[in-house]
Amino acid sequence: MRLSKARKEFVTAMMKDAIYKAAGSVLQEHGVNGVTMDRVATTAGLAKGSLYNYFEDKDTLLGFVCDRLVEPFFEAIEEIGQSELPASQKLAKILRTSLQYSDEHKAIIRLLAETRREQHEIRRRTRPRFLRLLTSIFDRGILDGDLRPHDTIHTARMFLGCLSELFELQAEGSSSEEANQYAGVLIDAVLNGFSIHTKKQASTDEERSA
Amino acid sequence: MRLSKARKEFVTAMMKDAIYKAAGSVLQEHGVNGVTMDRVATTAGLAKGSLYNYFEDKDTLLGFVCDRLVEPFFEAIEEIGQSELPASQKLAKILRTSLQYSDEHKAIIRLLAETRREQHEIRRRTRPRFLRLLTSIFDRGILDGDLRPHDTIHTARMFLGCLSELFELQAEGSSSEEANQYAGVLIDAVLNGFSIHTKKQASTDEERSA
Amino acid sequence: MRLSKARKEFVTAMMKDAIYKAAGSVLQEHGVNGVTMDRVATTAGLAKGSLYNYFEDKDTLLGFVCDRLVEPFFEAIEEIGQSELPASQKLAKILRTSLQYSDEHKAIIRLLAETRREQHEIRRRTRPRFLRLLTSIFDRGILDGDLRPHDTIHTARMFLGCLSELFELQAEGSSSEEANQYAGVLIDAVLNGFSIHTKKQASTDEERSA
């Protein structure tokens, strides 16, 4: 009994995994709004009704898929967050990781780029975690003296906004070269601001030349 | 006759306006995907079929709503873009304007914050224009010597990403104080980078130590 | 009062006529199923609602149009029927008239070719009259000794069937040459049967050559 229960759970996990893969594939091919229970079931080689044995409803299923899809990405980023690099390099590394993931898993792009709210559960699920993650990086950066003290949650938001545009760029089908350029500009902006010679700097230069 | 024709056009304009308002309200309440002809009609106090007296189809209606909703906002921003301020102040002013509009017209938030991807007409209509606008501001900033030469389209994208987060913040129902703080942090980031002790500051430090 | 009543009736007749023309034009351009009250009104330069001042409903309107459209055609045929020609020449002349009318008034084609029942009122209206007309021609032919006695209503039906195919041919957009050929074959069939050497004839030929 105990054994068969374990086996059952195992089988269930396998099924959920299969459904997750199918859903990811559908997501990639048809976009968020193209994900129908029918397509997911067919792709998973299941009957439509069977999906409901594993997930309460479509939203739950999408939530699961979303988690599973984004999980390794988040873990990679969390690892970066916990590394001993200075904040600026963490952010750069996060960018590289984002680029890499969105290249490897096209589905993640549609998920993150397409879902700007829509209620889609999905967004409600990924956003806060992403924000927490980034915030902690900025917090840590302050602790380490890499960053001057400031409202980290807002910086995190800002960075997330810029990151979303990276996904957007990918979703638009831009070349990876262009995406790389964008990432470069972003990193530069993180370090130096949005490409602006500030008066402060200008006057500093004058002082120097004087 | 002449008079009645004018009156007719006036009434039609009023109706379109009422429908626009209804659609805006539906948009605000149910999100882009929740905008149904039925809901719009009901909200406007009309029968569904009546909408088709004013708009060819749903897309046309949404297009109209989008224009109407976003147009004054865009015009305000375009005006800022054409002013003689330095780029950084333009961006700051755009931020303030965005704050103000998203405060006044809650619907605009869902439009701009929510619509990532999808065919949605809306997106096709607003995004490129916004990007062109921002790009031209950065271009001008370079010409004026306020900015160092760089890939302006990417910077525009980045700034738009940050702006989307501002709308997002408003959509989440944050206090205007919080939104203001975010705007402040964003402006600071534009000028000085993402709160990072940069070389610039480093050189300042050198001066100090000197 | 008397006068104004007459004038009123006159005006009404004019309006009905204008509507008839508009409907005919719509019929010609969009086919029976493409006749909407909206299109008729617009074409007639009227408001949709005004149509209902002259016709109870769409069916009544179509009935009127149908009558008006087909009337001169029927009158021409009736005249042929009352002429002193032998039956075969009457039928040939009817064919020629049909060709001519369907050439001149494309609308009549769509009316007669498209409406094979559909309940369409139209059919219920034209068919019996057409059949009566043809029947009387065949009856007269028998009286005149041109035709052998037989069930004329059936012959009329038959001829009408062949005539419908002529309209069909026109409606398909065939060249008038082809329509003419068809008419020729039909006349030949009327006179000699459907191109068949009957055994009777064959044996008669043999007898002759013997």
Place this chain on the structure above:
Amino acid sequence: MRLSKARKEFVTAMMKDAIYKAAGSVLQEHGVNGVTMDRVATTAGLAKGSLYNYFEDKDTLLGFVCDRLVEPFFEAIEEIGQSELPASQKLAKILRTSLQYSDEHKAIIRLLAETRREQHEIRRRTRPRFLRLLTSIFDRGILDGDLRPHDTIHTARMFLGCLSELFELQAEGSSSEEANQYAGVLIDAVLNGFSIHTKKQASTDEERSA
């Protein structure tokens, strides 16, 4: 599994058949334009959406119904066409078969009698085939020396026109006796012309007078 798959196909076939019957019944009762997915579904004891489990869309459904309804009729006629009878007897037999089928399947009448023009798929499907069939019978008749050479496509058209009137007669609810009479007259016309004293008879008269 094998068995269940076969059973499934069987059940599907049964359902399609039931839908076919329902559609036929709707066709008979409401005419071609009265065939609604809703009516078909209700008549078949199904929900509207269920139809789409068996047919891609309305056109496909109508196509299926049309084929199913007309197929045995066409096959019977094709068999007649390929038999070794002289052309006149083939035509007579086709008439008898038509009578029989239109008696047994009232729906076929509306299909064949009603559908003149319109895109209706149905028409595109049945008419050309019918015409080809008849044309080939006439062609063959010429080859066999039963008919004198002539434009067979036109004769086919003519005959089809007469046949349509037979269906019309049935659709009007005439007694089968009357339909039989019509068929007789038609056959006579095929052989001897439309009840006209032709040259043929004239020559017979000459013989007599000789």
Place this chain on the structure above:
DNA sequence: TATGAATGAGCGTTCATTCAT
């Protein structure tokens, strides 16, 4: 547990008809 047919509410759209002006 797996199935997939059945469901039914919902979608965007059309159009004959009504009615306040």
Place this chain on the structure above:
DNA sequence: GATGAATGAACGCTCATTCAT
């Protein structure tokens, strides 16, 4: 009488969800 906006039922079609097997 003329108007044309408003109506609302109907259309073909989609799809998340249910349920008998």
